[in-house]
Amino acid sequence: MAARTLGRHFGTRRFRKIFVVASEGKNTEPQYFGILKDKKVFPGDFMVVPLPGKSDSSPPDVLERMRDYLEREAPDQPYEAWLVVDKDDWKEEQLAPLVEWVKQDPATRFLALSNPKFEYWLLLHFEEGDGVGTPQECDRRLAKCPCGYDKHSGLFNAAKMTRELVEAAVKRAKKRDSPQCRDWPRKSGQTTVYRLVEKILEASETGKGRGE
Numbered sequence: 001m002a003a004r005t006l007g008r009h010f011g012t013r014r015f016r017k018i019f020v021v022a023s024e025g026k027n028t029e030p031q032y033f034g035i036l037k038d039k040k041v042f043p044g045d046f047m048v049v050p051l052p053g054k055s056d057s058s059p060p061d062v063l064e065r066m067r068d069y070l071e072r073e074a075p076d077q078p079y080e081a082w083l084v085v086d087k088d089d090w091k092e093e094q095l096a097p098l099v100e101w102v103k104q105d106p107a108t109r110f111l112a113l114s115n116p117k118f119e120y121w122l123l124l125h126f127e128e129g130d131g132v133g134t135p136q137e138c139d140r141r142l143a144k145c146p147c148g149y150d151k152h153s154g155l156f157n158a159a160k161m162t163r164e165l166v167e168a169a170v171k172r173a174k175k176r177d178s179p180q181c182r183d184w185p186r187k188s189g190q191t192t193v194y195r196l197v198e199k200i201l202e203a204s205e206t207g208k209g210r211g212e
Contacts (some may be wrong), residue, residue, distance in 0.1 A: 014045075016045045016046055016078065016203065017046045017079065017080065017199075017203050018047045018049060018075070018077055018078065019046065019048045019049065019079070019080050019199070019200060020049045020051065020066070020079055020080070020081045021048065021049065021082045022051040022062045022063075022065045022066040022069070022081075022082070022084065023051070023062060023083075023085070024056060024057050024059070024084070024086055025052075025053075025056055025118060026052055026055055026056055026154070027155055028119065028122070028155070029050070029052070030050040030052035031154075031155060031156065031158060032121075032122065032161070033050040034048075034158070035161050036048045036166075036197070036200050041163050044203045044205070044206055045203075045206075046200065046203035051065055058090070059094055059097075059098055060094065060097060060098075062084070062085055063083060063097060066083060067101075079108060080108055080110060081109050082112055082196050083101075083102070083110070083111045083112070084112045084114075084193060084196070085114075086115075087113060087114065087115035087117065087184070087185075087188075088117055098111050099111060099183045099184070102183075110196065111183065111192070112191070112193045112195060112196050113184035113185060113193075114190075114191035114192075114193055115184075115186070115187060115190050115191065116132070116135045117135050118191075119135075119138050119139060119142050120189070121169065121191045121194070122142055122145075122149065122169075123141055124168075124173050124191070125145075125165040125166065125168065125169040126145040126147070127145070128172060129172060129176070129189060130189070132188060132189045133188045134188070147161065148160070167201065169194065169197070170194045170197055170201065173193065173194035176189065176190050177190055177192060177194070
């Protein structure tokens with residue numbers, strides 16, 4: 001079967017930038033990045049394409065899913081490919097292939113890692129995130145937040161994730177990533193997901209007032 005293109009995938013619509021996001025979680029991450037597709041809140045000539053897995057997966061699984069998608073879709077529009085993974089208990093050798101893949105084409109490939117896990121990024125929407133050393137502590141704190149996060153399903157109330165909260169999370173995460181790590185944060189209580197979301201926000205800013 002011939003490879004499809006992103007241009008065909010999205011019909012005749014052309015975008016200034018497409019953000020392809022492959023993540024570990026089957027619920028939390030796809031739901032979150034689905035929020036950023038809401039053009040009423042995040043207008044602009046960009047598109048976010050979440051690539052959810054059928055079940056929670058490992059970093060190598062995320063990389064394989066991204067590779068498979070890009071091979072099938074053969075992008076013909078400006079795009080960025082983002083691997084979004086957790087630190088959890090993954091070893092350096094399990095994360096190294098992702099770092100190497102990004103280094104092969106740093107203009108279009110990126111890695112965003114949350115330590116201890118993606119839910120820490122959600123937590124930063126509501127608080128400073130100090131003193132989070134374990135996934136369990138992250139879940140406990142997030143469960144008390146207005147988003148109504150449920151650790152069993154990985155789902156939350158998307159309506160609570162306003163643009164203002166997203167912008168606040170970017171500021172908090174950027175402050176904690178100082179000096180900026182080059183590949184992924186080694187210390188718990190840090191996340192580089194803000195680098196992806198900041199780019200999406202910038203793309204949204206350029207689309208304001210265009211009737212998107």
